[in-house]
Every structure is written in C-alpha cells, then in structure tokens.
Amino acid sequence: MSFSSEVKNEMLKVSDSARHCKIALLAAFINFCGFYDSANDRLILIAENTAVIERTVGLIEELLGFRAEILPFEGRRGIRLEDKTVVDKLINITMGGRRGYDIPPIDPLVVSSVCCKRAYLRGAFICSGSVSDPSKQYHLEFTNSGYEHAEALKNLISSFGIDAKIIMRKKHYVVYIKEGEQIVDMLNIMSAHRALLEFENLRVVKDLRNNLNRIVNCETANINKVVSAGVRQVEAIEYIQKTVGLGHLSENLRQMAKIRLEYPDLSMKELGEKLDPPVGKSGVNHRLKKLCLIAENLKGDQ
Ligand SMILES: [Zn+2]
Structure with a gap:
C-alpha cells in the first residue's frame, strides 16, 4: 500500500x-x-x-x-x-x-x-x-x-x-x-498521527543518509586538495631541477625535494617521517613552500 x-x-x-x-x-x-x-x-x-x-x-x-x-x-x-x-x-x-x-x-x-x-x-x-x-x-x-x-x-x-x-x-x-x-x-x-510518526522516522533516516553523503564528499574534496598541492610541488621541484639543478639547494631542501619527487601522493605528515632526521608537519610545509617560492623566483628571472 x-x-x-x-x-x-x-x-x-x-x-x-x-x-x-x-x-x-x-x-x-x-x-x-x-x-x-x-x-x-x-x-x-x-x-x-x-x-x-x-x-x-x-x-x-x-x-x-x-x-x-x-x-x-x-x-x-x-x-x-x-x-x-x-x-x-x-x-x-x-x-x-x-x-x-x-x-x-x-x-x-x-x-x-x-x-x-x-x-x-x-x-x-x-x-x-x-x-x-x-x-x-x-x-x-x-x-x-x-x-x-x-x-x-x-x-x-x-x-x-x-x-x-x-x-x-x-x-x-x-x-x-x-x-x-x-x-x-x-x-x-x-x-494523521501514526502517519506523522512514520514520516518523521523515514525523514530522520533520509537526513542521516544525506549527512553521511556530505561527509564522504567532504573527505573526497580533501583528498583532491592533497593531490593538487602535491602536483604543484612536484612541478616546482622539476622546474628547479631542469633550470639550476637540485645541487643548488641547501641540504635540507634538497632532501625534501627528492622525497617529494619520489612520493608525490604522500601527506605532509607522511613526508616528514621519510626525512632523516624526521621533521614535523609544519617543518615539511615550510620547506615545500620554500621550494615553490624558489621555483617562482626562477620563473620570474626568465
Ligand atoms: Zn468544529
């Protein structure tokens, strides 16, 4: 019915x-x-x-x-x-x-x-x-x-x-x-009080499902953000590599650049653990930003 x-x-x-x-x-x-x-x-x-x-x-x-x-x-x-x-x-x-x-x-x-x-x-x-x-x-x-x-x-x-x-x-x-x-x-x-209760129950289930979808979509968006930041960093490092070479960088930055090229999909935290000695998330962030800045400056020089 x-x-x-x-x-x-x-x-x-x-x-x-x-x-x-x-x-x-x-x-x-x-x-x-x-x-x-x-x-x-x-x-x-x-x-x-x-x-x-x-x-x-x-x-x-x-x-x-x-x-x-x-x-x-x-x-x-x-x-x-x-x-x-x-x-x-x-x-x-x-x-x-x-x-x-x-x-x-x-x-x-x-x-x-x-x-x-x-x-x-x-x-x-x-x-x-x-x-x-x-x-x-x-x-x-x-x-x-x-x-x-x-x-x-x-x-x-x-x-x-x-x-x-x-x-x-x-x-x-x-x-x-x-x-x-x-x-x-x-x-x-x-x-229609009984129908009202049934309506409310189904409505709660539906809203819950919508909320779950929203959370899943949000997490997917975060993954996209990580990927696109990684792509941008790899591009910057490759640009440095083919213009002045990675040897031009300080030891810290050179190690960071190599790890990033090797692992383009890793998060900041995971990248930090690969470094020797390991560095925290903010340290990794700082180094990657510096690499991007160097690439920007090199592009500006041309
Ligand atoms: Zn009446």
Missing part, C-alpha cells in the same frame, strides 16, 4: 464528536468528491475509495437522518441525492445555501473554528490529496478543479502558518507543500 493510501485510511478512521466538525468534513467531501447538478437540482458524490462514500452516507444519516443508497458509477461508487428536502438541507448546512455552483466555494461559516478547519482539510485530503513517501521526496498536494477553490484552500492552510503554493497541472490547480517540517505539521493538523 502506498504511503498516501495509509495516510488516508488512518484519516478515515478519525471520528469527530462535534456536529460542526462533521458538517465541515461533509462539506469537504461534497466540494472535492462531489458536484451540484444544477440542471436537475441534485447532488452527486463519487469516489474511487468505497470507504469515502460509506463515510459520506454515515455523515448524512447522522446529520439529516436520511440514508442514501450507494450506487455503482462506471467502476466507482457514489450516491445521487435527488430528494429536494435533503438537497436543500445539505446545501444550507455545507454551502451556506448558495446554489448555482458546480464546485461551490468554501463557506467561511463552515470553517470558522480551528477544529472545523482541521476537519475540512482532512476531508479535502481524503478526496483529492496525496503525499509522497518521505524516503523518496517531500511533497504533499491537493488537486482542485477551480482556481478560486485552490486559492481558498491555500488560505485555509496558511491560517495554520504553513506556506502552500499553487501550480497548474493538466487543467487542475494543485495546492502543494514541499518542505518536510511543514508536511509534518500538515499531517498533524489533519489528525
């Missing part, structure tokens, strides 16, 4: 005790899984996940005392509400009585409390949301068919201090969040 499906299954099990939260959840189901068929004055809700439709039927029964029949809709499941009293009541409580919209805007009264905002976002996610497996990437999104609806959803999310963005994808407006920390907050708001 995908991470997204796990999250949705967990959310479907959350039960709201307050009537206002039940209305907010139902409003989200109607807005995201349903539409108002204005020609026939009826409400239709369709979902791929039968559990969503079962939950909708349950909510309508609790709120209005009306039991809707679940019907097949081209391989999916849905309900068709045609009873005028039921349709009127539903439009009143979930859309502030506003008809005439295929996709109704979010009624501000329905999401006036924080608890109801959370229930609405949970419902919207169950119908139209998805979240990537955090071991792959950080991405949570809601698909909206209208821009105004996407904008309203984005504002609802930002009321929790979360920075969502909107992009257009294949005629849909997608409200998305890309930051790991904010996805965790969002899962918390939508009451």
Whole structure:
C-alpha cells in the first residue's frame, strides 16, 4: 500500500464528536468528491475509495437522518441525492445555501473554528490529496478543479502558518507543500498521527543518509586538495631541477625535494617521517613552500 493510501485510511478512521466538525468534513467531501447538478437540482458524490462514500452516507444519516443508497458509477461508487428536502438541507448546512455552483466555494461559516478547519482539510485530503513517501521526496498536494477553490484552500492552510503554493497541472490547480517540517505539521493538523510518526522516522533516516553523503564528499574534496598541492610541488621541484639543478639547494631542501619527487601522493605528515632526521608537519610545509617560492623566483628571472 502506498504511503498516501495509509495516510488516508488512518484519516478515515478519525471520528469527530462535534456536529460542526462533521458538517465541515461533509462539506469537504461534497466540494472535492462531489458536484451540484444544477440542471436537475441534485447532488452527486463519487469516489474511487468505497470507504469515502460509506463515510459520506454515515455523515448524512447522522446529520439529516436520511440514508442514501450507494450506487455503482462506471467502476466507482457514489450516491445521487435527488430528494429536494435533503438537497436543500445539505446545501444550507455545507454551502451556506448558495446554489448555482458546480464546485461551490468554501463557506467561511463552515470553517470558522480551528477544529472545523482541521476537519475540512482532512476531508479535502481524503478526496483529492496525496503525499509522497518521505524516503523518496517531500511533497504533499491537493488537486482542485477551480482556481478560486485552490486559492481558498491555500488560505485555509496558511491560517495554520504553513506556506502552500499553487501550480497548474493538466487543467487542475494543485495546492502543494514541499518542505518536510511543514508536511509534518500538515499531517498533524489533519489528525494523521501514526502517519506523522512514520514520516518523521523515514525523514530522520533520509537526513542521516544525506549527512553521511556530505561527509564522504567532504573527505573526497580533501583528498583532491592533497593531490593538487602535491602536483604543484612536484612541478616546482622539476622546474628547479631542469633550470639550476637540485645541487643548488641547501641540504635540507634538497632532501625534501627528492622525497617529494619520489612520493608525490604522500601527506605532509607522511613526508616528514621519510626525512632523516624526521621533521614535523609544519617543518615539511615550510620547506615545500620554500621550494615553490624558489621555483617562482626562477620563473620570474626568465
Ligand atoms: Zn468544529
């Protein structure tokens, strides 16, 4: 099962005790899984996940005392509400009585409390949301068919201090969040607590792996630094050799030059151990710098 499906299954099990939260959840189901068929004055809700439709039927029964029949809709499941009293009541409580919209805007009264905002976002996610497996990437999104609806959803999310963005994808407006920390907050708001813990665990593993990669890259960079310094020193010594000859150097420097030519890949510390008598890292550094300086001066003389 995908991470997204796990999250949705967990959310479907959350039960709201307050009537206002039940209305907010139902409003989200109607807005995201349903539409108002204005020609026939009826409400239709369709979902791929039968559990969503079962939950909708349950909510309508609790709120209005009306039991809707679940019907097949081209391989999916849905309900068709045609009873005028039921349709009127539903439009009143979930859309502030506003008809005439295929996709109704979010009624501000329905999401006036924080608890109801959370229930609405949970419902919207169950119908139209998805979240990537955090071991792959950080991405949570809601698909909206209208821009105004996407904008309203984005504002609802930002009321929790979360920075969502909107992009257009294949005629849909997608409200998305890309930051790991904010996805965790969002899962918390939508009451997906088990998914949140799993997300956090995978996120820790991923960050740890990234840190290890960074350390490995850093060590590789250090190796490159040693190699390139060695190459530069060898070039300098060879230049001295072919111009004035190593015999021109003091005993200390001549010995240093010969060892460096022999071992171009060794670190300063290792080079120091090869010298007779052995010299510390800073002594080696000093001698190599002097050799480079001599080469520079010789080049300057020409
Ligand atoms: Zn509420």
